[in-house]
Amino acid sequence: MAGVGVVFRKELADHLGSRRYLVLFALILLLSTMSAYQGVLYIRDRPQAGFMAIFWGTQFGFSFTYLMVFFGPIIGLALGFDAVNKERTGGSLSVLLSQPIYRDSVINGKFLAGVTALSILAASTVTIMSSLATTLLGFGPGIEDLLRITLIAGLTILYLAFWLGLGLLFSTVTKKTSTSILMSIATWLLCSVMISIIAALIANVVAPIPMPTGAGINTTRQLFESPEYRELLQRRFTIQTSIQRISPAYLYNEAAQAILGRAGGQFFIGPGGGGSPFRSLDVSQALMMNWPQITALAVGLVVCFAASYILFLRLEIRPGG
Amino acid sequence: MSQPIIQTRDLTKYYGEVKAVDHLNLTVYEGEIFGFLGPNGSGKTTTLLMLMGLTVPTSGTATVAGYDIIKESREIRRVAGLLPEGAGYYEDLTARQNMDYIGQLNDIPKPERERRINELLEAVGLEKWADVKVEKFSRGMKQRLGIAEVLIKRPKIAFFDEPTIGLDPQGVKEIRDIILRLNREESLTIFYSSHLLYEVQQTCRRVGFIREGRLIATDTIENLSKKVSGGKTLEFELTEITPELIREIRAIDGVASVEQEGLRLYVYMERDRSRDVSETITKHGAIILLMRPREYSLEDIFLKYYEGVT
Numbered sequence: 122m123a124g125v126g127v128v129f130r131k132e133l134a135d136h137l138g139s140r141r142y143l144v145l146f147a148l149i150l151l152l153s154t155m156s157a158y159q160g161v162l163y164i165r166d167r168p169q170a171g172f173m174a175i176f177w178g179t180q181f182g183f184s185f186t187y188l189m190v191f192f193g194p195i196i197g198l199a200l201g202f203d204a205v206n207k208e209r210t211g212g213s214l215s216v217l218l219s220q221p222i223y224r225d226s227v228i229n230g231k232f233l234a235g236v237t238a239l240s241i242l243a244a245s246t247v248t249i250m251s252s253l254a255t256t257l258l259g260f261g262p263g264i265e266d267l268l269r270i271t272l273i274a275g276l277t278i279l280y281l282a283f284w285l286g287l288g289l290l291f292s293t294v295t296k297k298t299s300t301s302i303l304m305s306i307a308t309w310l311l312c313s314v315m316i317s318i319i320a321a322l323i324a325n326v327v328a329p330i331p332m333p334t335g336a337g338i339n340t341t342r343q344l345f346e347s348p349e350y351r352e353l354l355q356r357r358f359t360i361q362t363s364i365q366r367i368s369p370a371y372l373y374n375e376a377a378q379a380i381l382g383r384a385g386g387q388f389f390i391g392p393g394g395g396g397s398p399f400r401s402l403d404v405s406q407a408l409m410m411n412w413p414q415i416t417a418l419a420v421g422l423v424v425c426f427a428a429s430y431i432l433f434l435r436l437e438i439r440p441g442g
Numbered sequence: 443m444s445q446p447i448i449q450t451r452d453l454t455k456y457y458g459e460v461k462a463v464d465h466l467n468l469t470v471y472e473g474e475i476f477g478f479l480g481p482n483g484s485g486k487t488t489t490l491l492m493l494m495g496l497t498v499p500t501s502g503t504a505t506v507a508g509y510d511i512i513k514e515s516r517e518i519r520r521v522a523g524l525l526p527e528g529a530g531y532y533e534d535l536t537a538r539q540n541m542d543y544i545g546q547l548n549d550i551p552k553p554e555r556e557r558r559i560n561e562l563l564e565a566v567g568l569e570k571w572a573d574v575k576v577e578k579f580s581r582g583m584k585q586r587l588g589i590a591e592v593l594i595k596r597p598k599i600a601f602f603d604e605p606t607i608g609l610d611p612q613g614v615k616e617i618r619d620i621i622l623r624l625n626r627e628e629s630l631t632i633f634y635s636s637h638l639l640y641e642v643q644q645t646c647r648r649v650g651f652i653r654e655g656r657l658i659a660t661d662t663i664e665n666l667s668k669k670v671s672g673g674k675t676l677e678f679e680l681t682e683i684t685p686e687l688i689r690e691i692r693a694i695d696g697v698a699s700v701e702q703e704g705l706r707l708y709v710y711m712e713r714d715r716s717r718d719v720s721e722t723i724t725k726h727g728a729i730i731l732l733m734r735p736r737e738y739s740l741e742d743i744f745l746k747y748y749e750g751v752t
Contacts, residue, residue: 123516127546135532212530216591219494219524220547221516438496439457439488 124222128230129237136200136238145196146242149188150249156185157250161257172262173269173381175254185250186377189277190370191313196242197284198291198305200235205292205433206301215438228433232289232426239281247274268404272380276415280373283418286425293429293436312368320364324357369421372414379407444472447599447631448493452502455488455655462488464655465502470633472598475625477646478635485655486635487527490601493633494524507598520548523592527603529585533577537568537587540576541594548595555594562590566620582613589620599631600624606641618645651747658747666747674714678707679732680723687726694718708736 136142156179163178164170170178176185183191205228208214217227251270255261262270287308291301330353331344344350365371408415448470455463463485470476480486491497493506495515503510509517531540538559545555563569566586576584585605592600602621606614622645624630636642642649643663650660659666683702691700696713709719716733723730 123549124547127543131543131546135534208530211533212526212528213532214530215496215524215526216529216531216544216588217547218496219519219526220544221520221549221595222547223516437457438491 124220124226125230125233128222128227129234132204132231132234133237136234137241141199142238142242145192145199149192149196149242149246152183152188152192153185153246153250154253156183156188157254158257160184161254164254164258171382172254172258172260172266175250176273177378177381177383185246186374186381189280189377190374193277193281193373194284194309194313194370197239197281197286198288198309200238201285201288201290202292202301202305203298204231204235204289205429205436206295207292207298209436210297218438224434225430228289228293228430232285232429235285235289236278236282239285240278243277243281244274247277265404269380269382272404272408273377276373276376276380276418279415279418279422280369283369283422283425286422286429290425290429290432293432312370316365316368316371317361320361323364324360327360328353328357330357366414366417369418372417376411376414376418379411380404382407444474446470447472448476448504448506448633450489450493450502450504453489453492453499453504454501455485455492455497456500457488461655463492463499466652466655466657468650468657468660470599470631472631473625473629474648475621475632475634475646477642477649478633478652479637479639479642479649480652481637484637484652486637486652487603488655489652490524490526490603490633490635494519494522494601496524520595521597522599522601523595523597524601525585525588525592525603525605527607529588531576531579531584531587534575536573536575537563537579537590538572540587541591544591545594550594558594558596559590562593565593566590567616580613582609582616585609585613585617586620589617593624597630599633601633601635603635604637605634606636606638614641621645653747674711674716675736676709676711676716676719677732677734677736678709678719678723678730680705680707681729681731683707683728684726687723687728690722690726691719694722 157175159181160175160178164172164174167174178184179187205214208217214227218224247270251262288301288305291304292298295301295304366375446469448468450466450468453463453466453468454461466485466489468489478486478489488497492499493504493511495511495518498512503512505511506518507521509515509521511518532543535543541559541562542555545559550558560569560572563572566589568583568586568590571579571583576587579587589600589602589605592602605621606617609617618641621632621634625632634642634646646663648660648662649666651658651666683705688700688702688707691697691707691709694715696711696715697719698710698712700710701708711719720730720733
């Protein structure tokens, strides 16, 4: 593996010193500390919520998990989308490849450097949030909480690495950075924003909610409390979830909620029709239940990287680009 | 004669259906500056890429410095440097940092690397720019940096692909001087690919002519000129030209062909038959207003090669 270490060090130094990375890092850090502060307020109002609520508890709309669902794709894609094609069009790739290295050292080094940069971002964000919350709350995470924090950091890194891999794939497939950046933005919008709208639309077409025909509170109430209606809601929810699961961001959210101690995926309606849609899970349960989501993310990552690896090795360095 | 350092045997490369290089047989000797001349798109770059092991030939083989271009391409890249056409650098790094990266990729230990970087930056006249970001560099400076990067591995062979393209005359001269000095002082073998005849003529002793992927000729420039012009061409201006006259001139032994252009005649001869030709003309009653041997400029010669008239 001659050269992979050299490429890795150079690429990592590039990332850590790049304006792009620093701006994203600063943004995430700022928003995360704000979300941790919201979490702290949430815990102060509901002491039974537990320390982990700093990652999901919100008062003004955004939590750490939400931030990652929304910004995660951008961070990962931003570090990957021009990794190969920029060097290709800039002419430095042919200089690089005429050195005595194997070709895969280049793509391996680039990918590892990206993953490292993302790990630094995710791990330090989670650490800073936890320490800030500990200071503000006056109590720190317990042993199990520490395990959960480690797991959420790991999951976040896996999730960000997936987007990095996808970005790398885009940069290998396309010749121009303008194309790969457009592909990245389109994917981001689709996976973070559009997918829930699309899912809701489809669910509405497949299983529309009947409007009570007869006026009057009683019929409406009867309808809402009927088992058929519950079944319909459950069906709608299943359809919506299945569609949203196409999006890695949704998979991440489900797994993250479970690791944080909230059951994602299932929609529980208590016996009285009300009740919380979430129940608390212990760590092993959470991992077991969300193993498919985690596996899907990991498989997605492997597929993206393997595809860009193969394409990169087969890339024809042709005259003129 | 020195040892061959590059030898290709029926080297062929297809890009899909397009034939880029076609059964190329070429020998380059140690210590020479070999000019690889041909029009754009004739397969020069593809040949270079194959010789560096950056792209795999469709068929045929070649050795560079004794290494096989397919099986031992990494060894080749250890002893051969390539300055690709349109070579790029890391714009937000300094010249020194760019070179250091290339040095590291060549496994050169740090103290040695630093020594070579200083030495080479001085050799290409960039010592004052060593710690300036490459984005501030002019084209010519970047090209000189490229040469320094090629040399950091102390290569036995350097491949330069259109090294002077897009440079101003001053820049062109600087590059040429560096290349000539490297060859003279370090006896570096240089494979110089270009479509610019004048450039190659200034730098190279021996040239290979490539067109549509085929090697048309390999020789010194003087010999090539002789080959193209072949025998001799005479230009006449006459008062009148009749078809019989042309027929009769053609009939002269040693005359290859005759072309008429208004009142001018171009007579191509395999051997010098000027005397017989002018006698024939006067016998027909025409008066010779002008008679001169036609000379080819170098451009003409190479245009002929470019057009495939050989």
